[in-house]
Amino acid sequence: MKPARSYPDRRDDVRLLVIDPAAPDGAGLRETRTPALPELLAPGDLLVVNDAATLPASLHGIDEAGHPVEARLIAARGSWRAEAGPPSPLRFSPLRFAAVLFGAGDWHTRTEDRPPPPKLAEGARLRFGALGATVGRRSTLSPRLVELRFDDDGDALWAALYKEGRPVQYAHLAHDLPLWAVQTVYATRPWAFEMPSAGRPLSWEILLALRRRGVRWASLTHAAGLSATGDPAIDAALPLAEAFEIPPATARAVAETRARNGRVVAVGTTVVRALEGAAEQHGGVVRAGRGETDLRITPAFRPRVVDGILSGAHAAHESHFQLLAAFAGSDLLAAAATHAERAGFLTHELGDSMLVLPGALALPHRKATSAG
């Protein structure tokens, strides 16, 4: 399968492979297009999206000797700001970022072919345009994974990040991605370091049609990290622990949907990680609040609250495809991979889509059924 090299003309009109693990043998696959999504969900289902906006997380700069350095932000600790409590100006808790460092070059070169960054000790200074930063602790995983402390905070930090930063992108793309092209239509707080791209094909046309059909939506925020760095030690550890926040309304909607035998459909792996990570921490129940999860979705993982997933299209060898095995059997997934390959599905963040959902291909006008 080939990666999409640019975004489609219409974000909400790409190919969609529907994979129904509850269908009879031989009837579990159907190819359609994303505008058909509303017909594939049923009244009483719940669609959960990751509303994180994508930060321009790639910063190009130099070290003190003038050597080129690219920092790709991958995680944040601390808080963007305390959002509760009485208003008081400039009450920021310190925000520290983790970053993966690269040497010369940019996204045109494959990450694994990039030269390493200059050797940078703890305390080394970097400069990204007008934004200065100090290298903090280095990870035991790799000296390229470091804590970055920016000189600015508050308004000045965010202004500088948006001025100096570009969206993280990879060598399969044909051109620079503008910031707006890596946002979902509901992008809110910039917690994501790469686009939560499973939601990219969702337009308001589709979301409002889902609601008219009786499908509810809910949102959470999950700080999606980088999908690849080219450093084998770091890549083997991905995804790193990621922060998430589940609003009370979403926790309620999940509980109500499950109580009424509706299906919980996650838009993307970040939503699976947040919901299942939260459930794992609270005895199988999704509680509202902030947390952090290092949950890895493997073929052996048995989801407790998520019934299905809308995902980007992936080739069989990709780790993202492997995690679909948590939602469907291996024979069906192998048939899906073969179909996608033959049909020329496009992969990666701007490509086509897959929906794995039990009952998605059952006859129309069926009642919502629990497929869990």
Place this chain on the structure above:
Amino acid sequence: MSHDNGRVSSRILAGRTALVTGGSQGLGRALGGVLAGAGARVALVARHQGPLATAVAEIRAAGGEAHAIVADVADKDAAAAIAGQAAALLGPVDLLVNNASTLGPVPLRLLLDTDCEDLERALAVNLVGAFRLTKAIGGPMVLRGAGTIVNVTSDAATEAYERWGAYGASKAALEQLGRVWAAELAGTGVRLFTVDPGEMDTKMHADAIPDANRAELSDPARVAQRIVALVAGAETANGARVAIRVGPHPASAAETATR
């Protein structure tokens, strides 16, 4: 109405968040102050760092919370950056005020003397800029099922004032776009309404009509009080056009709302 002569009762917007464009002067600056005084956490957008920093410092000195976002709303790439910075600094935005406007070159010119580029610039700022930010901020509002968007217009949108062609056309288009926005937002929990603030004692007015009698112009702070009262209350319907005429004296306050 629940407000007293346009005065906003204190802390009525505590815990809410607001993004105001054109926030460094005139009505936008006044709105920032009144919103923060009502307890809202505010981000102001303007093109120039200096005056914006002054407006933000003024709010902070008064005990309010305000943030500066330097951007030109006419810049296509700015909308995602403005929305991202605002959400980083404030959290999800509850109120968007599309107030940034340009008159174009002053003194204002007859249409036959107006450069095409000046009409394009007026449309880029007053119409397309507001549209882009409404998309970027309105999407998250619809997802959450709540939010208010206010577009600031002018009577030049409805009256054929000589020399106000570019500005008036951009505001007329903004009003029509607002009517369609409102139709499409119906039932989502998000409302959009349009406010015509009347003639105010601002730099923009002085640029347009230098010889105006300032004693006859409205104080932008008092207009801002009225707008914040409309935002805080639920009475103003999605799609409404509200003409605010506070005039120079408190006794002359008047307000008309039409659909």
